[in-house]
Structure formats: structure tokens, C-alpha cells
Amino acid sequence: MQAALVTMGIIYLFAVLGFWAKRRFKERFHEATLTLVVVYLLHPFLAFWGLTRQSLSYESFSLPVIYFVIITVVSFLSLGLGKIYLQDPKDQSILAVNSVAGNVANIGIPLVLAVLGEEGVYHASLLTIANIFYLYTFGVFFYSRGSFSLKESFFNIFKLPVIWASMAAIFVNYFELPIPSSAQAPLQMGAYAGLVIQLILFGAYLCRIDFQQTNQQLLWMSTGIKTFVLPLASCFIIVLLPLSPVAKVVLFLELAVPMAVNNVNLASLYDCKPKQVAIGVLASSVLFAVLLPLYLWVAHRYIGDF
Template identity: 40%
Template sequence: MISTLFSIIFVYVFILLGYLAKRIFKDDMNTKTLTLMSVYFLQPFVTVWGFSTARLHEEHFFVPLIYLAIILALLLPTILIGRLIFSDIKKRAIFSIAGFVGNTGNIGIPLGIALFGEQSVIFTTLINIANVFVVYGLGVYIYSRGSFGIRQSLFNIVKIPIIPASLIAILMNINNIRFTPEIEEFFKMGAYAGIVLQLFLLGTFLQGIRIREL
């Protein structure tokens, strides 16, 4: 019990470090640069490594389906509320996305590891991928429609590398294509770097939140 508690605390230490870094260095701590590094370079490592930790079976796919059902149940109310609260299309889009997506990558994967060990990674990765397809598919489309046309919005979805990386990783898992130990360790290093960066980023974002402004 004590070891589990410490494992959870250590996860939040990385969030605290991000919070302190942004508070101390302010604009010198560029969250946009860190986000680009995470989304375009390290998140594909998290996905590919996650799918290499265990062989997928039919029962695994019920996990993302349940998650998607919850997302769909939240989608319509958030869109309707967004239309009532905001007249600005971009603000409405941001509100709609925030209302039905979960923090499955930033917190879900590291907390799963802290609580249940690396055997949980295949489940948290599946939930995260379901979330990724919603956020980077429907979410990016909704947000882009606040600024771009349909064609550019669809192109913004294709540009994000975690989606093709996820499809390749799932196909490799289903066809039982295994990495050599050296390559698996390489992806594991990248995955843990991505997980830590996501926690750090979450801390930097939390530092910018002002309750009174909200």
C-alpha cells in the first residue's frame, strides 16, 4: 500500500516540476515547443511501445469501445452547451472538445504503471488510442473548423504522426511481428521520455490557469 502511494506521488512530482518550471522561467519555458516535441516526436513512441507490451486479444477491444461509448454520451450535451454559452466559433470548438475528451495519455498511462505495473500498459494504451482518434480526429476537425475550411481541417488530422503510428503498431501486434530486445528497449526509452514530458507539460498548463478568470 505504501509503495503504491509513493508511486502515485512520484507521478505527480513531474507535474509539480512542470508547474515550478513555468512559474520560475515564465515565457522562457515555451509550452508550444514542448507540445510540438511531444505530439510530433515522442507520442508515437508511447503508442508503438504500448502495443508491444502484450499480444492483443478480442477481450482487449471491449476497453476502448466502452470508453468511446462514454465519449459519445458526452458529445451532444457539450456541443449544445457550447452553442448556448459562446458566440465565437473557436471558443465554442475549444469548449466542445474539452467537454468530451479525457486526460488518458498525460495521466492515464503513468498512473496505470504506478498502480498496476507495465502489464496495464496495453489497456491504457488502447484507451489512449481511442481518445487520440477522438481528439486528433473529431477534435482537430472541430477546432480547425473554427479557423480553417473543410479541406485544411482534414489535412490537419493527417499531419499528426501518432495516428499512422497507431495503425502500424496495431497491425504489427495482430500479425505477431515482434521487435528485437534492442529495438524494444529503444521504443521503451522514447515512450518513458514521452510520458514524463506529458506530465511536465500538464504542470506548465496548470500554472497558467487562473480560477478567477475562468
């Protein structure tokens, strides 16, 4: 657990750098430009690299599908809850997406590495791609709905290259098309660069947050679902799945990680209250650090021995 906490602290150092850069350079630091770089240029590398690292087996295919189904179902339930208690369509969209899309890459992969070693990293990498696929389909649709029509929101999904990069990677993997070893390093560089820059962007948005204008009801609803409801309710499903103990533990931990920093990127891209999204990511990250011993105890006691 100590190794996991140290890893989290080092990772969020990039967010601290983003916070400092925004305070230091002010308007010369353009978050919108970096958002476009991450969404349109670097995340396609992450999707393609993650889906072509290893041949797809039954478990490696079923695990991200199970993850995708779980967060999609909870997302629509959260949307229904938002329509009851929240008036602003943008707030409803934030609740639907921000309460389920987790930081499975920046936090999840290092956490799995610290807890399970290399054995669990491959599964965690696949869940990263499933999470990105959710964000760039349902996430894009919901975040767009605050500013675009239903038709425009749907077509916004296909305007982003991540979807096409994912489809290309699945095609390459399924037909076992060879990828030169010399191409692996550039693909990995692009993937990790996107993760680092989105952390820096997260810190920059935190620098501009006005806590007095934060929707407290939305904040606690979204963090409550992400921190307690999603991982602990999913635990009852995970123990029944026909997966290896390692895969089950990875699935549980990745459902428990805090909100995805990439939520801030998409909320900014579609003008859906990125500052509100950023404060949710911050709150869930703090709660996750506090509750990490509980998550590890539940995983060890009920899901798989490690």
C-alpha cells in the same frame, strides 16, 4: 486508495517542476517548442509501443472500441450543449473535447496498477491508445475549428504522425510481424518521455493562468460532464457489457480520471485557449482526488470485485 493518491501526488510533481521552470526561466522556457516535440516526435512512440505490446484478442480489441464510442457520443452531446449555452466556437470546441478526453496514461495507468495490479495494466494501456486516437482525430478537428476552416481542420488530422504510427502498429500486430526485443526499450523510453514532458508543459501553462479571465460557465460545464456525467452515466452501460470484471473496472476508472493533459498540447498547437483548457484540467484533477473514494466504491459495489 492511499497508494493511488500517493501515485497521483508523485506524478503531478512533474507539473510542479514545469510551473517552477516557467516562473524561473520565463520567456526562455518555450512551451510551443516542447508541444511540437511531444505531438510530432514522442506520441508516435507511445501509440506504436502501446499497440504492439501484446497480441490483440477479442476483449483487448473491443475494450478500446467501446471506450472510443462512449467518449465520442458524449463529445457530440457536449458540443450540442455548447452550441446552446456558449457563443465562442473555441469554447464550444473545448467543451466537446476537454469534457471527455481523460488522463488515462499519467493517472489512469498508475491508478489501475495500484487498484488491480499488473492484471489491469494491459487493458489500461489499450485505453490510453484509444484516448490518443480520439484526441488526434476528433480532438484535432474540434480544436482546429476555432482557427481553421472545416476542410483545413479535417486535413489537420492526417498531418500528425500519431495516426500513421497507430495504423502501422495495428498492421504489425494483426500480421504478427516480429519486433526485435532490443527495440522495445527505445520505444518505451519515447512513450514515457512524452508523458513526462506533457506534464511539465501543463505546469508551465498553469503558471500563466489569469483566473479573472477564466470562462466560469465553460469551466463548470466541462468539469461537471467529465467528473460526474461521463463516469456515473457510463456505469449503467458497463455493467451490461460482455467483458471480464477486471476489464469493466478498468473501463470505469479510465472514464473517471481527470481531463487529459494532452488537451493543453493540442489547444496550444491550434491556438484554442490553452490557458482555459489548463485550468479545466487542474479543476478536474482536484475534484478527482476528492471523489476517488466514491469512484472506487462504485467500482467495487456495482462493477467488479477487487
